[in-house]
């Protein structure tokens with residue numbers, strides 16, 4: 001596979017290259033949505049990289065928080081469709097990350113309740129707020145989704161092209 005640096009530079013380069021294009025080809029009212037998609041694309045490529053399925057620079061980038069990705073790294077075979085599948089890879093990583101964070105919040109809530117403390121925030125109402133938010137900001141959610149999927153797709157295509165080129169030469 002190409003090194004993490006190659007993936008990072010391709011992600012950053014294409015994201016930065018896309019920003020002036022939005023100014024040239026899109027009407028002003030849709031530009032913020034395109035920028036949101038570009039930001040999501042960069043986040044997807046850099047922080048939610050498909051190579052979180054292996055001990056990679058993307059995995060180590062999370063610092064101490066990489067512990068959140070440890071089960072993912074151990075459970076998901078490297079370059080399988082779960083991590084590198086077009087479209088599904090990044091969406092499954094978001095589902096995984098949200099799931100892990102919710103588990104932590106629910107766990108913390110449960111532990112605090114045992115010792116007689118209660119969190120001021122109720123995770124159930126958070127979930128309801130999040131659902132409301134998704135329905136209120138549908139266009140923004142679509143922009144985020146498109147960027148997310150594109151970030152993972154560029155990674156997978158680069159991996160694929162690299163493997164092909166290696167076979168040919």
Ligand SMILES: [Zn+2]
Pocket residue numbers: 001050051079084155159
């Ligand atoms: Zn990869």
